[in-house]
Amino acid sequence: MENRLIASSSPHIRSEETTQKIMLDVIIALLPALIASIFYFGFNSLVLVVASVAAAVVTEIALQKIMKKPVTVSDLSAVVTGILVAYNIPPSAPWWIPVMGSAFAIAIAKQIFGGLGFNFINPALAARAFLMSSWPTHMMSGWIDPAATADAITSATPLAIIKGTAEGQLPSIMDMLLGRIPGVLGETSSILLIIGGIYLIYRGVIKWIIPVVYIGTVAVLAVVVGDGSLVLYHIFGGGLILGAFFMATDYVTSPISDKGKIIFAVGAGVLTMLIRKLGGYPEGVSYSILLMNIMTPLIDKYVTPKLFGGAKNEK
Amino acid sequence: MSTKGFTFKGGIHPPHNKKQTEKMPIENAIEPKYVVIPLSQHIGAPCDPLVVAGDKVKVGQKIGESKAFVSAPVHSSVSGTVKRIELHQTTGGSKVNCIIIESDGLFEVHESVKPKGNIEDLSKEEVLAIIKEAGLTGMGGAGFPTHVKLSPPKDKVIDTIIVNGAECEPFLTADHRIMLEKPEQVLMGSKAIMKALGVNKCYIAIEKNKPDAIEAMQKIVAGVEGVEVAPLEPKYPQGDEKRMINAVTGREVPSGGLPMDVGCVVDNVGTVATIGNVFITGMPVIQRVTTITGSAIKNPKNLYIRIGTLFSDVIEQCGGFSEEPGKILNGGPMMGIAQYTTDVPVIKGTSGILILNKKDAAVPDPSNCIRCGKCVDACPVHLQPFMLSRQSIMKQFDDAEKNYAADCIECGSCSFVCPAKRPLVETIRIAKKEILTKRRKAVK
Numbered sequence A: 001m002e003n004r005l006i007a008s009s010s011p012h013i014r015s016e017e018t019t020q021k022i023m024l025d026v027i028i029a030l031l032p033a034l035i036a037s038i039f040y041f042g043f044n045s046l047v048l049v050v051a052s053v054a055a056a057v058v059t060e061i062a063l064q065k066i067m068k069k070p071v072t073v074s075d076l077s078a079v080v081t082g083i084l085v086a087y088n089i090p091p092s093a094p095w096w097i098p099v100m101g102s103a104f105a106i107a108i109a110k111q112i113f114g115g116l117g118f119n120f121i122n123p124a125l126a127a128r129a130f131l132m133s134s135w136p137t138h139m140m141s142g143w144i145d146p147a148a149t150a151d152a153i154t155s156a157t158p159l160a161i162i163k164g165t166a167e168g169q170l171p172s173i174m175d176m177l178l179g180r181i182p183g184v185l186g187e188t189s190s191i192l193l194i195i196g197g198i199y200l201i202y203r204g205v206i207k208w209i210i211p212v213v214y215i216g217t218v219a220v221l222a223v224v225v226g227d228g229s230l231v232l233y234h235i236f237g238g239g240l241i242l243g244a245f246f247m248a249t250d251y252v253t254s255p256i257s258d259k260g261k262i263i264f265a266v267g268a269g270v271l272t273m274l275i276r277k278l279g280g281y282p283e284g285v286s287y288s289i290l291l292m293n294i295m296t297p298l299i300d301k302y303v304t305p306k307l308f309g310g311a312k313n314e315k
Numbered sequence B: 001m002s003t004k005g006f007t008f009k010g011g012i013h014p015p016h017n018k019k020q021t022e023k024m025p026i027e028n029a030i031e032p033k034y035v036v037i038p039l040s041q042h043i044g045a046p047c048d049p050l051v052v053a054g055d056k057v058k059v060g061q062k063i064g065e066s067k068a069f070v071s072a073p074v075h076s077s078v079s080g081t082v083k084r085i086e087l088h089q090t091t092g093g094s095k096v097n098c099i100i101i102e103s104d105g106l107f108e109v110h111e112s113v114k115p116k117g118n119i120e121d122l123s124k125e126e127v128l129a130i131i132k133e134a135g136l137t138g139m140g141g142a143g144f145p146t147h148v149k150l151s152p153p154k155d156k157v158i159d160t161i162i163v164n165g166a167e168c169e170p171f172l173t174a175d176h177r178i179m180l181e182k183p184e185q186v187l188m189g190s191k192a193i194m195k196a197l198g199v200n201k202c203y204i205a206i207e208k209n210k211p212d213a214i215e216a217m218q219k220i221v222a223g224v225e226g227v228e229v230a231p232l233e234p235k236y237p238q239g240d241e242k243r244m245i246n247a248v249t250g251r252e253v254p255s256g257g258l259p260m261d262v263g264c265v266v267d268n269v270g271t272v273a274t275i276g277n278v279f280i281t282g283m284p285v286i287q288r289v290t291t292i293t294g295s296a297i298k299n300p301k302n303l304y305i306r307i308g309t310l311f312s313d314v315i316e317q318c319g320g321f322s323e324e325p326g327k328i329l330n331g332g333p334m335m336g337i338a339q340y341t342t343d344v345p346v347i348k349g350t351s352g353i354l355i356l357n358k359k360d361a362a363v364p365d366p367s368n369c370i371r372c373g374k375c376v377d378a379c380p381v382h383l384q385p386f387m388l389s390r391q392s393i394m395k396q397f398d399d400a401e402k403n404y405a406a407d408c409i410e411c412g413s414c415s416f417v418c419p420a421k422r423p424l425v426e427t428i429r430i431a432k433k434e435i436l437t438k439r440r441k442a443v444k
Helices: A019-041 A044-066 A077-087 A096-113 A123-134 A136-140 A158-163 A173-178 A190-202 A209-224 A228-236 A240-247 A258-278 A285-302 B124-133 B174-181 B183-197 B211-221 B241-249 B269-281 B311-317 B374-378 B385-393 B397-402 B413-417 B424-443
Strands: B034-038 B062-065 B080-089 B095-103 B160-165 B202-207 B227-232 B264-268 B287-293 B301-306 B325-330 B337-339 B352-357
Touching: A019 A044, A019 A077, A019 A190, A019 A240, A044 A077, A044 A096, A077 A096, A077 A123, A077 A240, A096 A123, A123 A136, A123 A285, A158 A228, A158 A258, A173 A190, A173 A228, A190 A240, A209 A228, A209 A240, A209 A258, A228 A240, A240 A258, A240 A285, A258 A285, B034 B080, B062 B095, B124 B183, B124 B269, B160 B174, B160 B183, B160 B241, B160 B269, B174 B183, B174 B211, B174 B269, B174 B287, B183 B202, B183 B211, B183 B227, B183 B264, B183 B269, B202 B211, B202 B241, B211 B227, B227 B241, B241 B264, B264 B269, B269 B287, B287 B311, B301 B311, B311 B352, B374 B385, B374 B413, B385 B397, B385 B413, B385 B424, B397 B424, B413 B424
Parallel strands: B160 B202, B160 B264, B202 B227, B287 B352
Antiparallel strands: B034 B095, B080 B095, B287 B301, B325 B337, B325 B352
């Protein structure tokens, strides 16, 4: 009996939390927005999400097999990436668009750098950037307007109308909160996304800092640049809610410390408004987060917690 | 009692798991047939034996002592015959010189054991000498000789004493039962420490998950000048002395410093109760209260055990294993040391014997760090465990040192919360050892 005792180093108990449970919570938090998307944009939303998730999972398994690494698909991180890639695509896009996107996200942005935890940018946003530059027509058009009487495939998004790159009438605030507006698959239903975000905060999966500071920065800057009457459109009319709650909070690509998170979120907010007001695109959330992803190692290097019983952490 | 207890930043909330034993009164352990008394049960110089094989000894007789200041004498916990002095496996993980005494079953008390009289009538030096002579060490587990703590250098002014009744380790209830059943000993011990240090402020700090202990202690200290109960929010590692000082007084012990640097002395409540007992009865440290619990022990108990009793005897008294054990720990689940055999003696620092079943003992497989930052939030020293661990694994010990790896208190909060089940404190411990070795070499 005696030589069967385990003599490992302390601690001898672990919390119940696992990577898989965290990812499952993220999936749960993302699902309500999918239901709204199917309701407003049609069955193709579901097709795109399923295709995207399948592509992400298959790519991860295939690559890990090829590289002779343990297959870690059960941690569900590939499923989350698959959902987020699909959420960033216009709802009438063909099924192979998210498949290409997810394959890119997993293969190029994630596994090549060492898999989960080693990607330096958010895989889903990297995929979006890849799709935008590869198939711009599929990514920049194909909007569906759920509020229109007839099927209107090329209607403009609220942010494009603000920008002046598209003609159209701004939707009502209520339609915008519910998601009855044109936009990418998963970004439109602000209320359901916020409910999902609050669920994640309640479950301790994410902290409130990045979403609140990011959205707050955008709101304040909108007022500062004279878009005061359009503040709600800046907040709810594009990808800000999805980005702030689900993409900017990605553990791997955002700073660890609370102070670092504030810097990251303010930076993302400033970049978002810079792109929206001065850049070529009507929307700036995804590129802002990508740029701040790249800043994250620098932020983490200089913003560290204050040591207990120590002077300011100097390095 | 205020509604909000004292607390500190960081820390974790592991399941308490104290229900099994918190309502069980302290029982006397069975009298051992023979005891194995290590000559080193403390931090500091090991004792030299004062007896040889064949000598007759009595209960409370001093059998080992060192001339070094940082050391604590050991006493016989039984009366009988010294069989031999030999290396024996101990709970610290290594073999230590031990005095093995066969009990004659009579428990004849040694002549030197007699009540010490009123603390009020004794001088500061006399109180300190009595504590030193009685072999007191930190009974929460650390095993630092108590008289050393009570003899700060002249330039350190001590103004506050904290009696540590947090017992933040899950499963353990020994300190809880001591406060409930022996509050007068705790008070007497507190007074002795106050006298030895010439301090008139003493807090008895207890986590609020032990309301009956708070009540019992409040009752006994009512009307006693300078002594009061400080309720603490239950959180691990509240019992760490630097976190304790921070919670109760708001002071921060500087990095690399000691409690005396901020005018505090912290002593475990079990130690303090034992000091009380020394003054009341004159009996040195020959027994201690230990919680025997866990998922694979038949009858969990709080036992008053003679030092030197083997784990195997104690486990037998608790009905043996209820299922095949996976781990046997000296101490609690967060910082206890895993044993590979039950042929080890209970020592002054054995606060608990925790027997975990195979399932609870399983060591989880680690996966990639997802940088969730939970370890950073949990670290009571405000370190970045994920980074220190990575630096340790990559043998970048200089980088780990720059990031204060040596400040790690090894509480294990980071490893506990890690969703990827990474061995964080386990690897940081390696970096810490490397850094301390390097520093020692530099001094030489």
